[in-house]
Amino acid sequence: MDLGKSVFLISFGQRLKELRKDRKLSLRQLSIRCNIDYSDISKIEKGKRNIQISTILELAKGLEIHPKELFDFNLEDLSCR
Secondary structure: OOHHHHHHHHHHHHHHHHHHHHOOOOHHHHHHHHOOOHHHHHHHHOOOOOOOHHHHHHHHHHHOOOHHHHHOOOOOOOOOO
């Protein structure tokens, strides 16, 4: 995995974790809300899992947010080369 992709996945995961904690949800609670295994959510939050667009939609539904809110993080450190 190239550095830019890795940084993006980690940044996305950190944003997901931030949104989950803001809503005072455990991994298991979010898992139940969006029908995604809690261990997969943990891997996403750590930047270890690349996900599909449909997973983004399910996470957004579970958090009760618009999917675009999951992408509200700084991209300055990413190299798009």
